[in-house]
Amino acid sequence: MSLEAIYDAILNGNAPAAKAETQAELDAGTPAETILNQACIPAMTEVGRLFEIGEKFVPEMLIAARAMNAAMELLKPLLVEAGVEQIGTVVIGTVAGDLHDIGKNLVAMMMEGAGFRIIDLGTDVAPSRFVDTVKAEKPDIVAMSALLTTTTKSIISTIEALEEAGVRDQVKVMVGGAPVTQDFADKVGADGFAPDAGSAARKAKALLGLAA
């Protein structure tokens, strides 16, 4: 039992071990946030690095992601404090054409932990679905995640769809994901960007004028 064992289990795509080791670590008193930041995220980062140099392939990435999700199932209820007062509503989704959801789920979780009500539209979310949900739910923030260079275009088309529907001014737009930068966020007229889930939650509060 150790953070390293969780890291190895995710890296090797061993979901049962990832779950068992995470539970053991929690039972030993390690905070959920420590497990997330020192084992789970570094393991997925390493999976990405190995993929980039051709030492891991798509199926291995997928089973690593499943192992990460097995650990996250245990961590989520602890990261999201029970009964926090709701400070606003966030509609979040991974944009059209993009199926990556690990980062988006982490952002949703941290925002929920910060007190936001979360409406998670899932992955491959069409611009029209973002628009319809904004009209129906009147959220404070629309948060879009994109992990592929190609799907950053979907962020642009979603912002355009919000503009065309006349609802762009009613919400703050936040964008993020590996290929997204502050510079990109500025260029597409987003209100906020953050490089990771913790700062995304702080940024969301700041956008609503709340202390981070």
Ligand code: B12
């Ligand atoms: C796991 C993974 C997969 C899994 C996804 C499983 C899942 N359920 O998500 C699977 C195997 C399905 C997959 C598929 C593909 N993938 Co992939 N995948 C990855 C990998 C290894 C890790 C992504 C991840 O989860 N990272 C961990 C999380 C925690 O980090 P994150 O997503 O960046 O999120 C953080 C921040 O970005 C930020 N954030 C994220 N969203 C948001 C939103 C807001 C509003 C804010 C403020 C912040 C924020 O906060 C998050 C938490 O801290 C990356 C490599 C990498 N280094 O990123 C490649 C990667 C993203 N994939 C890539 C590719 C090419 C693909 C495929 C096209 C492969 C293929 N040939 O089929 C397909 C595309 C499928 C599709 N249509 O989407 C490329 C993209 C290249 C590019 N620049 O376009 C990458 C970079 C790998 C590489 N180096 O080539 N992939």
